[in-house]
Amino acid sequence: MSGALSMVAPDPTGGGHVPVMLAEVLESLAPRDGATFLDGTFGGGGYAAAILSAAGCTLYAVDRDPDAIARGAALAARFDGRLRLVEGRFGDMESLMAARGVERLDGVVLDLGVSSYQIDQGERGFSFRTDGPLDMRMEKAGPTAADLVNTLPEHEIATMLWELGEERHSRRIARKIIAARGDAPFETTLQLAEAIHMVMPRDPSGMDSATRSFQALRLRVNDELGEVERGLEAAKRLLAPGGRLVVVSFHSLEDRIVKRFMREAAGRMPGASRFDPSALGPATARHATKPAEFRLLTNNALRPSSAETTTNPRARSARLRAIERLAA
Ligand SMILES: C[S@@+](CC[C@H](N)C(=O)[O-])C[C@H]1O[C@@H](n2cnc3c(N)ncnc32)[C@H](O)[C@@H]1O
Numbered sequence: 001m002s003g004a005l006s007m008v009a010p011d012p013t014g015g016g017h018v019p020v021m022l023a024e025v026l027e028s029l030a031p032r033d034g035a036t037f038l039d040g041t042f043g044g045g046g047y048a049a050a051i052l053s054a055a056g057c058t059l060y061a062v063d064r065d066p067d068a069i070a071r072g073a074a075l076a077a078r079f080d081g082r083l084r085l086v087e088g089r090f091g092d093m094e095s096l097m098a099a100r101g102v103e104r105l106d107g108v109v110l111d112l113g114v115s116s117y118q119i120d121q122g123e124r125g126f127s128f129r130t131d132g133p134l135d136m137r138m139e140k141a142g143p144t145a146a147d148l149v150n151t152l153p154e155h156e157i158a159t160m161l162w163e164l165g166e167e168r169h170s171r172r173i174a175r176k177i178i179a180a181r182g183d184a185p186f187e188t189t190l191q192l193a194e195a196i197h198m199v200m201p202r203d204p205s206g207m208d209s210a211t212r213s214f215q216a217l218r219l220r221v222n223d224e225l226g227e228v229e230r231g232l233e234a235a236k237r238l239l240a241p242g243g244r245l246v247v248v249s250f251h252s253l254e255d256r257i258v259k260r261f262m263r264e265a266a267g268r269m270p271g272a273s274r275f276d277p278s279a280l281g282p283a284t285a286r287h288a289t290k291p292a293e294f295r296l297l298t299n300n301a302l303r304p305s306s307a308e309t310t311t312n313p314r315a316r317s318a319r320l321r322a323i324e325r326l327a328a
Contacts, residue, residue: 017116019046020315021248021304025109028246028297028322031055035106038097038238040090040231042068043115045075051109052079060105062086062096064139064222065118089139091230094238108235109246112228112254114138114218116314126218128193128210134186136221145217149192150185154178164225164253165216172199173213189214215251228254232261236293239325244297246322255301255319262323267292297322 019025025047031037033056039048042061051059061083063069069087076083088096090110097105118138119126125135125145134146149157154174161170176199177186186192193210200209219225228249235245245262249255263269267290301319309316 017044017046018312018314019044019050020111020312020318021302021308021320022046022050024302024304024320025111025246025248026050026054028302028320029107029109029244031057031107033057036060036102036104037107037109038062038090038093038105038235039109039111040093040235041109041111042072042085043111044068044117045072047109047111048072048083049075049078052082056082057106058082058084060084060086060097060100060102062088062090062093064089065115066140067117068115071117089227089231091227091234093231093234097238103238104240105235105238105243106240107244107246108239109248110228110231110235111248112224113250122189125189126214128189128208128214131188131190134189134192136218138222143221145192145221146186148217148220149177150181160220161213161216163216164219165212165214166253167212167216169200175199219253225253225257228257229261232258236265241325241327243325244322245294245324246320248318248320250317250319255321258321259301262294262296262321264290265292265294265323266296268296292326294323294325297324 029037029051031051031054035055035057037051037057037059039051039059039061042048042063045061048059048061051057059082061072064087066087069085072083072085076085084100086096086100093108097103114126118124122130122132125132134144134149136145152160157177158170158174161167161173167173173196176195180186180195186195196210196213203209232245232247239245247258249258298321301321304315304318
């Protein structure tokens, strides 16, 4: 959930998931009576409960983790049919909504990554701090992280660590993984973390040296960046005029995708590179883009307050961006 899993601190309330930037999310989404919203990342239901309490609206709450959906039943009972739980991926929100007869939404919120529930349960295999099976699947289906590290060729492991973990020592770690799995396949999170620690220098910032590799594996196992791209495009098509899209991301790879998508939707392309031949031309042509369908509600990403990061360090890397569909 963060650029670094090390950002995932123990829940200050001693259990569950503390919603991040909740006040800012509510203000950006602006729930109103009679409207229909979608929370694509239900998690512990922190946003869902707040949205449903703020207005007499209906909320479709999607999560790909069957445990999150099962936990949501108690919350659904509290809101008299206004909370509709949907197991699935937000990247598939169009078909999930079509199957329920919903063609238009007044708002979509995405709070990317994993929840504290997932991180704190060793048996889900997300954390390098707690021993557990090397799993990392949000959906509990498909290939596990162990399957990947035990079967991918060395160059693919290195590329994954470099591209999805921004790990400078990707080749060194990939080499170590290949050597170690020759002795015995990886089965647990601590086995992998220890192998990485053996070849990595201590990080001066105090960040665990396995952080970036674990992030890369988690993103790959769950195709998280692909999901973000599909989810943003689907939300764009589903939002009614005046409808809002609010996204909270936790690392630069996600935020880069969200920022670019929102700027394009608002008719503002990022500045062209002077190394890009297509950028050679009049300034107007260089920045010409499709007509705006949305307006930016956040010119720059909103960041959590220092009061929030003090009580919930997991919020430290959060960035919130939002857009609103223009009237037709
Ligand atoms: C950060 S938590 C959300 C917390 C929630 N906002 C709250 O206040 O409790 C992220 C949740 O999104 C789910 N998730 C992540 N990617 C998903 C996807 N592509 N589709 C559906 N759910 C996803 C995870 O399983 C996790 O439960």
